[in-house]
Amino acid sequence: MKNYASNFIKKVEEYGFKAQIISFKHMEEIKLGIENMKQTYEDINVNIGxxxxxxxxxxxxxxxxxKSIIVIAVPQPVARVYFTLGLKRYAVIMPPMYLLNSSSEFEKKHKKICEITEIVEKILSYENFKAIKVNIPCKPLAVKSGLGTYGKNNICYINGESSFYWLGVYVSDMPWENDSWGSIPLWTHVKIVICV
Incomplete structure (x- = not known):
């Protein structure tokens, strides 16, 4: 039997991305985890609802x-932004997640996100599979899939790398062979991680 998921990951790595694939059956668990968290912590709806x-x-x-959920990690560099206050110019380091960040309703207009989506679709089309970009919690998915780990500071670090990555999630009709859904509790650090 052909290992579609492994082939997809190899091809996406040629673009400098990292990826992990899990079964679509975990979608309900992800949704229930968020709902449980909202009920457990009273301040969630007020602060990040x-x-x-x-x-x-x-x-x-x-x-x-x-059939599958694809988690993609795309490298993002740190950026320097300049502000002028009075007559003095100040340089501010902008964390990488802000450069490619976009609210879900504007993702279809974001040039770089569209390019990433086209790459994912192109790779999948070689085997006649499709994908759609979805807006679900990326960081907990990256950790549970084995693509990343949480640091002591509750930031998601891509395995063997830094946290300087944009995360995207796609749902596909591509079958998966080895579900990498980990044993780490999905919502251990969620009060901080969801908004970081």
Whole structure:
């Protein structure tokens, strides 16, 4: 049997990205984890509820029969931004996650995110598979899939690398062979991690 997931990961690595693939069956667990967290911590809805409510776990069966969830990590450099205050110019280091960050409703207009999506779709099309970009919690998925780990500071570090990565999630009709869903609790650090 052909190992589609391993072939996809090898091809995506040629673009300098990292990826991990898990079974679509975990989508319900992800959704329930967020719902449980919102009920457990009273301040969640007040502080970050507007972000959590934008997650969308539905995938149309008209487009594809979902079989897998693909987590992509794309390197992002640190940027330097300059501000002028009075007559003096100040340099500020901008963390990498802000350069490629976009609210979910504007992702389809973000040039770099569109390029990444085109690459994912192109690689999958070699085997006649499809994918759609979805807005679900990326960092907990990266950790549970084995693509990343949480540091003591609750930031997601891509394995063997830094935290200087943009994370994206796609749902595909590509089958997976070895589900890498880990034993680390999904929501251990979630109060901080979701908003970091």
């Amino acid at each position: 507007k972000y959590l409510n934008k997650f969308d776990y539905k995938v149309s069966d008209d487009f594809l029969k979902p």
